[in-house]
Amino acid sequence: MLRRLLPFFLAAALPLTSWAEPSKTPENLRNPEQPIWGRNSPIPRTLQELEKDPQLLALLAQMSWEEKCGQLNQYAGEITGPQPLKPELEQRIVQGQVGSVLSISGVDRCRKLQDSALKSRLKIPLLFAMDVIHGYRTVFPIPLAEAASFDPEIAEQDAKISAQEAAASGVHLTFAPMVDIARDCRWGRVIEGAGEDPHLGQVMARARVRGFQGRQLGQPDRLAACVKHFAGYGAAEGGRDYDTSEISERTMREVYLPPFQAAMEEGVATLMPSFQETAGLPSTANPWLLRQVLRQDWGFEGVVISDYGAIEELTKHRICQDKLEAGKLALSLGVDIDMMSDIYRTLPVTPELQASLDRSVLRLLALKKALGLFEDPYRFLNQEREKKTQFCQDFRLASCRAAEKSAVLLENRQQLLPLEPQRYKRVSVIGPLADDAVSTLGEWNLVGRPEETITAWKGLREGFGACGSQVQLEKGCPAYKADSSKIAAAKKLALQSDLVVLVLGEPAEITGESRNRTFVGLPGSQLELARAIAATGKPVVTVLMNGRPLALSELRQICPTLLEMWHPGTEGGRALFNLLRGSASVGGKLPMSFPTNSGQLPIYYNRKSSGRAPEKGADKYKMAYYDSSIQPLYPFGYGLSYSSFAVSPARVVSAPSQWPLVVECTVKNTGKRKADEVVQLYVSDEVRSLTPPVKELKGFSRVSLDPGQSRTLQFRLNPGDLSFIDQDMHRVFEPGSFGLATGTDSRVPVQTRVKLSTP
Ligand code: BGC
Secondary structure, three states: OHHHHHHHHHHHOOOOOOOOOOOOOOHHHOOOOOOOOOOOOOOOOOHHHHOOOHHHHHHHHHOOHHHHHHHOEEEEOOOOOOOOOOOOHHHHHHOOOOOEEEOOOOHHHHHHHHHHHOOOOOOOOOEEEEOOOOEOOOEOOOHHHHHHOOOHHHHHHHHHHHHHHHHHOOOOEEOOOEOOOOOOOOOHHHHHOOOOOHHHHHHHHHHHHHHHHOOOOOOOOOOEEEEEEEOOHHHOHHHOOOOOOOOOHHHHHHHHOHHHHHHHHOOOOEEEEOOOEEOOEEHHHOHHHHHHHHHHHOOOOOEEEOOOOOOOHHHHOOOOOOHHHHHHHHHHOOOOEEEOOOOHHHOOOOHHHHHHHHHHHHHHHHHHHHOOOOOOOOOOOOHHHHHHHOOOHHHHHHHHHHHHHHOEEEEEOOOOOOOOHHHOOEEEEEOOOOOOHHHHHOOOOOOOOHHHOOOHHHHHHHHHHHOOOEEEEEOOOOOOOOOOOOHHHHHHHHHOOOEEEEEEEOOHHHOOOOOOOOOOOOOOOHHHHHHHHHOOOOOEEEEEEOOOOOOOHHHHHHOOEEEEOOOOOOOHHHHHHHHHHOOOOOOOOOOOOEOOOHHHOOOOOOOEOOOOOOEOOEOOOOOOOOOOOOOOOEOOOOOEOOOOEEEOOOEEOOOOOOOOEEEEEEEEEOOOOOEEEEEEEEEEEOOOOOOOEOOEEEEEEEEEEOOOOEEEEEEEEOHHHHOEEOOOOOEEOOOEEEEEEEEOOOOOOOOEEEEEOOO
């Protein structure tokens, strides 16, 4: 019995954690303009504020125990997880047993359920939530691709348009942004995040929250955002989704938490704990994460929504004896909403849970109030607006622009790109991804329509066709299965062509949640197809459409022209044509290292130095592989353009001992075309009391320059930007010597050293 009750009481007793006391950001490292939570949020920022709202308190006072528990249940309209819920949904809503519904959209369907909610005793409106991850009806490139744009405006615009479309379809809240740092591309969910780097992750997290929520929550064309999955989910062992992440508190604080904190600072309304366990505790039951870091250190009083069935899964993690114990534990830790475990609804009256229950209900009611649902439960439900707002020309153009900006040029050894379409009379489009609309849209889109999607084939047929070329399609082989029976036909077509566009990659169904891979090369017979097409000697542009970094060693050798398009969304094919002919500037950079082979994973640029770093020509007793290089095939931050750029070494322009440290560099377009370059600033702490990463990205800027044009860029760094988590888990800045480097990818060596002292 004692053993059975232990987890609940242990968790309830604060402070209790397997990790140390909270690390507070020292005052001198804080940016005074950025309160930790809620800068942009009309939701009460503190519990005290929440507990003073007379309207909410009056409502709470009228609610029975069952009605309070009922508010905290979330059930699915459609299914995105393993436990389907049966049709009694409407009945439960009328009985006041449901506070929100997930995976639902469409004015008619939402209205029907809202009607039911208004038949309940207290008529508390429902909240409708959905995974709007990279677009709604107009689908944008997958988030990993948008991170490759190194342009936060792209992510913000995607989120804004997604919000406009989804909100017009009745949705109030999206389960996005996903901000999990990921260093192992075997994990299928790398498609949803911004890749391996905490700085890029923070910038993109902020942009998405701004885009979804706008300046003020509650506008009828914006959504409440939900930052997820808190925390460390991306470090799943072996890249196996849902498996353990073993992360030290320091790494958690330095690598995995910063994007969440950035989302907090932008005023994100809600948060979702992750499925996996770390240090013996699943996040849904982790008091250190949920109480100490989230509520105490960061002061978050927004709504915490469990992941799908995650409360019930506490029994499968074997830290709770039964569902009831799991429900009590999660509620006591401030997991406000029970998504799909169907546990909170049935919580028996438990006096020690009363305060937690009231608090969770208040938080949810505050969110509903901020969204304006008490004023008008139907304010998101307007059929005419729904029709007018979907898939507009402007949205499609924005999606096309995002796909263009997200593309990364990996190889252009023969300078085949950009090309003049008129020069090619016969163009063949070959490959299993060439006309795969579902993969063009990418995983985690629930509403985009394949029939409205411009695949590579459609975009190239339209583009080259308008230039008078004859364009033909041949699949060559399946995307996933090994089958080489059609390769000969594809080769024959290639031989009759002046230009081949070969579209390879990963089908969407092997990317995303639970779609992990042990081998991250091209699947099936695709490499064989590539060999056959390359052997024709025809000019070949190889286009990649994939949801994760791929190991492309052989492909790189046989294909001199490689363009990474990711899963590019609704307008992917048009974006591709614009990039090929150079009317759009290719300038994206890799947000994750591309490995040489699967055995190198996890791989990331900002690793530690090691006492035995590899040296040229000596790998015995060094950190090395016997059978492979330890270097990635393409490093973080890498990407070419149709021009060439020179970036001057970093120079410090602020006065000695003055903060902020101002670092400058000049970038010049030294080529013949107008083009984009992403200038990156890396900092390396030379010596400190705990091993520093080899280098860390601290700033970047994507610029567009005419031939011969140059621009001077400035980066400002505060001590907080150069701080780390010390032995006592405090964020500190240690004075000393720092190396600075400005360049066009993460390989750039240190160019300048600067001695910095405490402010
Ligand atoms: C995923 C979440 C998602 C939820 C609702 C879960 O399986 O982990 O990211 O928001 O389903 O669809």
